[in-house]
Amino acid sequence: MSDIDLPPDLDEPTGPLPVVAVVGRPNVGKSTLVNRFIGRRAAVVQDVPGVTRDRIPYQALWNGKNFTVVDTGGWEPKATGMAAAIARQAEYAMKTADVIVLVVDASVGATETDLAAARVLRRSDRPVILVANKVDDERSEAGAAELWSLGLGEPFPVSALHGRGSGDLLDLVLDAMPEAPRETEDQGGPRRVALVGRPNVGKSSLINRLSKEERSVVDSVAGTTVDPVDSIVTIGGEEWRFVDTAGLRRRVNTASGTEYYASLRTEAAIEAAEVAVVLLAADEVISEQDQRVITQVIEAGRSLVIAFNKWDTLDEDRHAQLEKEIDRDLARVKWASRVNISALTGRGVNKLAGHLKEALAGWETRVPTAELNTFIRALVQETPPPARGGRAPKIKYVTQADIRPPRFVVFSTGFLEAGYRRFLERRLREQFGFHGTPIDVSVKVRESKARDLKK
Incomplete structure (x- = not known):
């Protein structure tokens, strides 16, 4: 290998991608439209408001151009509590996007929330595309025309559910993109950590220990946590955003009902995180479910910390047996950062910060x-x-x-x-x-x- 060729062209994107933020009030079909943009069912869709709570990025490709689509929670101008946090995430997505897509339900018409959103976006220096969703046929287009009143130009009629007009909309989005992505500053907020594991390994207990309050419901019955729960916690003098997720019992395609949606939301939490802490019960055998959770984190491309909870309960025999299990069952992730903790007593919990930083540093390493x-x-x-x-x-x-x-x-x-x-x-x-x-x-x-x- 005496000669090194010049860098060849890559088929995959290698630099920052243009960002398209999909925003709007709750339950107007934003996640359904995002799925149309990326060509697969990745964003969680359910016929109730509030399924999407955070801004979640997905990579999309259209007519040979790669870009990032950001799905956001429903935006409400006077929201409080959790809804206010969701609104802040949507607002941040708007500030950092190259193109903003405002989705309005044409079958309902312009609401006060839509009008408030339009007033904000009219002051934006980003291109804004007004999408009139749920226009399933020509008879529905009259409702779309009424959205001229929002003052954002011509409303573009689509049916995200059936795909009507989605290709033409993507062409319009590409036309609105700048030649180079907008230079964005880091959010400067806490790094995102997904806390995952099978049911009843102590995830909610760890969140409560870290946050020093009863932030998550703890019960001996497995499956108490269904929705991801966000908590800002301080470890080692630094703030982190932890997301406590539902325990993953089985594969998504074999789950049903509430468990199915919990599994999808847990997947979304992993996708939205930068680092995942996989919590294992040190007093129990490393199981197939544990292996599946680790695989899910790896396939999502997230940095990984493996935390062994209930370490204080181990006797010498179990300690020796666990070391053998680690050598045998976790050989494929020898690179993962490992820490031994007790959520109940707090032992070793403060060491998490160092392991999280190490994992994130590796995740962001670039070799010249x-x-x-x-x-x-x-x-x-x-x-x-x-x-x-x-x-x-x-x-x-x-x-x-x-x-x-x-x-x-x-x-x-x-x-x-x-x-x-x-x-x-x-x-x-x-x-x-x-x-x-x-x-x-x-x-x-x-x-x-x-x-x-x-x-």
Whole structure:
């Protein structure tokens, strides 16, 4: 690997993406429209107001352009309590967006809340697209025309539920986007932590211990928590936003009723978090449910801290057995940050802050391209990829395409076996750290120039 090619073009986005914020009062179909934008059912949809409580980003692709769509909770101008917190999240999304999509229910018409939202958005320096939702056919378009009164220009009629007009709306959104994303400042607020685990491992008890109040309901009956519960807690002199989630008993597609929606909201909480604390009961065997929760965090690409609760209850025999279980069942996440705690007594709880910071630092680590390729060149000379079909592939170039989580793309003249990709990941961790974060190593096969000339 004596020569390093110039960085090739990547199919995946490598820089900041334009942001589209979807806002509006509760239950007008924002999440349904977001699902249309991203082409899959990711945002939780239910026919009651208040299902979405936070701003949740999703990546979307339309006509070859990548962008981020932010689903927000229902905006109310005079909200109090939890509704006020939801409104603040929506307002922040509006401030940081490149394009704002205001969704109004055309079947109801402009309400006082819609008028209040329009007054705020008319003062915005962002492009605003007014969407008249629930226009299922031509007969419903008269209701959409009445929304001219909001003073935001022509209302665009769509049916998010049935997809009517969604493609034309996406074209309009793309036309409104700036050539480069708006430079946004960090929110400066607490980092988001999802507290997850199977039922009755002590998640709500830990939240109460951290917040020093009865913030979450605690009961010996598993499944007390259904909705994610946000709490601002202080650990190690720093504020963190913890989300206590419902215990995940089973896979979403086998859950039903309230448990189904609880599972979806827990998934959304993980997606919206930056780091997840997976709480395990140290006095119980590491179970299939525990493994599934860890897998869910990894697949979401979030940094990971594994906390063993009830550590103070262990005797010597259980301690020795648990160490064997960790070696056997958690071998795939040796990189995860681990901490032993007791939510009941408070033992070790203050150590969480250091582990959270370590995991987030790994999650946001970027290796300079020159340093990365110098390391890879030496590594491949020492241990070249195994031959396949009589021909040994040659690694031409490696780039770190993204952070949060770190994602590497290896450009090679041939396919790299899964075992060699795991070898690369292990050595990247040994060299550069990446503590507490999943990393992704993908391969793009590019034929060598010499082979191309022979064709």
